[in-house]
Amino acid sequence: MTQNERNKLYIARCLLDGKMTISEAAETLGLSERQVKRLKKGVKEYGEAFVIHKNRGRKPPHALSDEIKNLVVEKKNLEKYSRANFSHFQELLEEYESISLSKPSIYRILVSNGITSPKKHTKIKLHKRRKRKPRRGMLVIVDASPHAWFFNNEECSLHGAVDDATGEILALFFAPNECLEGYFRIMKTVISNNGVPLAVYADRHTIFRSPKTDKLSLEDELSGKRVKATQFGRAMSELGINLIWAKTAQAKGRIERLWETLQSRLPVELNIAGITTIEEANAFLAAFISKYNEKFAVEPREPQSAFHNLDDNINLDHILCIKETRQVDHGSAFSYGSVYYRVIRNGKPMPIIPKVKITVLKSPQFGLKVQYSGSIYDVEVVEQLPVKETAPKQPKKPRIPIKPAENHPWRTKTIAFPTTIYDESDREILDALYSSRLAWR
Template sequence: MKKEVRYLLNDKQINRYRVLSNVIEGNLKPCDAAKTLNLSERQVYRLIKGVNIEGVTSLIHKNSSKKPSHTFDDDFKQNILELRRSDNYKDSNFTHFRELLVEREGISISYNALYTLLTSNGFKSPKKRRKSKNHNRRKRKSRQGMLIQIDATPFEWFEGSVKYALHGAMDDATGQVVGLYMTKNECLHGYLEVIRQMVLTHGVPTCVYSDMHTIFRSPIAGKVSVEEQLKGKSINKTQFGRAMEELGVSLIYARSPQAKGKVERLWNTLQSRLPTDLKIAGVTSIEQANEFLADYIASFNSKFAVEPEEAISAYTPLPDYLNLDHILCVKFDRVTDNSSVFSVHSKHFMVVGSPELPEVPKKSKIHVIISTSAGIKVEYQGNVYDTINYIKPKKSNDSKGKSKSKYIPPDDHYFKYGSDKFKKLYFDESYEEVLAILQEIFLRKYA
């Protein structure tokens, strides 16, 4: 074999030529050569014929020096690489980048081809993959609406180092996202808005699966002994727990993040995709993000949701006699004075009568309803009354001591965050006090 030809052959072709040469020289039978090369005897005769006519070059595939017809041209590949380097696409993972190429650029390419192109040019996917472990996963619920997993995650959703909390709920049976809402920190307002989205869009589920955050479960719930429980001691429900009870929803607590793994994996997917989608849409604030998420949910579910095992839904419609604003709220028990005035969060309010409703008697036990959508109202014997701000006369003080300076929180204090979240429901002289109560209740940080 000539030295120049030898460089054109690989090790397999060289070994094949040596075996065929022994057959041609009579040192080896064709049947033995077929066993050695793991070929049929007919194939061995065909190769021998080619070597006799064309020489050793017959063992080289005829397409080895030709460019495949389906190969991408250089301009096509260069265009994809330039898009990958652009500010909009540089942080997306490879699968998401491929979807964006189809949806926004009209470029169709398989994942394997894209992966090879990007990795060969030094690009790495920001979504690292660990070696998967075998887990005994809990089987999905058979019907949608049987179990809703709920959680929140802080993340840098916009460019910068500031983290915002995204609250979400997903159906266990289908993996369908049923609610997304973003706030500055994990708070009661975010979870109630997620529940509101779910009930209005799908209905009331059977169970909600959450962690042991103090929004869902009282911090002293696990400290009551068996003896105290037998004596009748009970722990008051949180405002979220009370709302779920009024909706007829069972609240289940997970003891570990792995127990509600589906919603935890949802955060991995959203953290990989949503920042890129927000950047492309030009979204830079929480208000814009919540408007964007309303349409984003449907697009996300079309890609990741699956069909349930049973077609019958476990969601139930909200009964007509229930007002969602009077359930997804905060409720306190108070007693009115002789002037139908009560206090809440160190502020005083007066019950406003109505010709259609019976008068609230003096010294009556009432339920105060505080809602981000309805403001502050009073419930008495199944009837709901409006309230107005009431300023009690100040007691005379003859002491000439120094007056205390009023503390004014800074602009970045979380009590002040969300001043535009709640619509103006009261007169100018009372709105600021009501707004302070709403912010303190719904947007405060929980331990």
Template sequence: MTRAEMKKVLVVEKIFGGQMTNSEGAAALGLTNRQVIRLKKQYDAEGAEGLTHKNRGRTPKHALSEAVKDQAAKLYTEKYHGSNNCHFAELLEEHEAVKLSSSSIRRILLAKDIKQVRKRRRSKAHQPRERKPQAGMLWQIDATPYAWLEDRAPVFALHAAIDDATGTVVGAVFRPNECREGYSLVMQQGIKMYGVPLGLYSDRHTIFRSPNEKLTVEQELAGETKPLSHFGKAMAELHIEHIKAITPQAKGRVERLWVTFQDRLVIELRLLGVKTLEEANEALPGLLQKHNRKFAVQPKMADSAYVKYDAHINLNHVFTIRKPRQLGHGNTLSHNGIIYTFAKPNAFRFDAKTTVEVRQTLSGDVLIWHNGHALPLKETEKPKRVTDTKKAMPAQPRKPADNHPWRNGWNQKQVKNTTKSTTVQAT
């Protein structure tokens, strides 16, 4: 008997013994007088056993069978290992047609002595910032390297952006490492699908800010503005307010997204049989839709803050590397050690030594950006110098003639030496 049942038996026995009244017994047990009278009848008819639970020792009708428990434990260890209880329940219903609650799964795994990997929680709590009221008011963007394909491929980085108001992942892409190209592709995905956001929250990586961001006192007095990175220039052109967080907690929405992705996305990619980075990028859009259906929320305000994307704006010409260059006399310029000229005639007139802005797209195309127009460039072929492949033969040594002026001094010296030696012999 449980402690509560033993207490009921003791109180009922005291009531029968005249030591307590029904009202006193009801107050001691926290019951009503009518409930105490029922307990007395059960005790009078069946004794102390009449106050015990009637289902004790019986298997409940809704209890899980041992076969189902063994199946769930086997599937977890062989196929779905690493998933948490909620995700495992979803995967069982989606792929195995087995519907179990997360609490049932927890009890099954504990009973089978299967331990789950638990994330270490932060020791210090951080108060989350309130969400923006409208979708499109703020995006948070970040990237993280991780073994997304476990031991099937090397570690690579996932770039993603999340809407602060709804929690919708607006774009994501896998790249070998954290890079400007990855962030640019994420922004292009989100802008084409949802629109241009009003603001963007990122960290202080040099991709987002120029290393020479600080201005001297003289530059500030001269009214100069802070230099922007290539990515920052793209944000300025799209009129997106770019905020650079000082701490990771400031952009906690995207930081918590990595916890969810590292917990769920790894298993989803494993179930799809993805083995390469290219295959992971092909499967990513469908996985993002699945994620958004489950985790996205409704904003406080139904009106969207997105600025409608103008299809006439070529985003490939916005997210570029930008450098100033000076045109030569033949409308040529040098970029990365290559000489370029205009690919086709244009309506603009450029004088020699005119400074222009050269842009290089993500695909490697090089163009001049002038008055809102993209002027494509092409490489020029350098003339090849013809070199003589014939090797000069070594000149034959020349021996001066006996009567050569060069020998006059030598001949006279020889005559003197000969005369002197003859005189000595005669003496």
């Protein structure tokens, strides 16, 4: 019996003994006079048990059975579900085990059995929230997250792109490390599936921003000096995409929040699917992205999309690649990576004027190609450089010394020397000159 029920029982006895009026009892208990009369009558007819609620000790008809509770705890203790947070675990039970329970029910069952969620909410520093862009494609945020995505505890990097307006995942790609190729792959997926965005938001990693940028002085910038763009920056410029560098991690908080969610959910999903390699994981990501966007993506404020189609005459692979300049030697050959290659067209060597600059394109998608005069050509490895053709040298004619004739002016003409000697040094110079004259004769 609770204290409140004891108070009701005491007041009921006072009413039965005539020690208190109905109005006084109603004021003391905070009840209406009708309820007080009902209490007095019930205690008189049924005794002290009347003040106890009739459902006490009875199990509600909609209560979960002990079998269901034990089954939920048993499933949570399985290795494939052990790392899932409570919210994700509720979704997994409904998807894979056909157990449909609410999130609060799952929470109560697990907490009552001493199981805590691996994802705890901690108090964080609040930052001013940046409004979402009104349209899809106005801003795409890219980043990579190193994490032990598989249960073998080996780290790899997951590259990702998120639309700022909707929060939907546009592309994901696994790679052993954060690399340029990973960002090229996600940008190709974004452009192929949606179109070319207006801007890309990235951090200040050297993939996006040259470290020499901070070394420019104010005088250098005023004089027009610029730092050469990175390969990613050059590719974005060719596609007409504005590349924006974030100064803090909070500035690109939408994708940072995505990593927190994926680090909690994706390893569990990969483990359930039995995926342990990067190649299998990349093939699995398409279905995962579709399910994630269906659950978490929001509608943009404006339905029109800011993505625009890529021109038909542009080959995306020839832009999202490494481009470097080389000089052609004789025989249309050039050196790249300590190997000599030759430009070919239709399977035959293409004649190119020596010392001409060409652009070498390198990508895992197509290997090595050359861009020359606005066209793309294949290359082949040259085992030995062709011999440079040179014109035959003419034999040198023997040099015949020329001796002046006896009547040559040099022999006959008299040199007039100045009569005025300024100092002894002038006299010495004139004497030496006169002596050489006599020696030549």
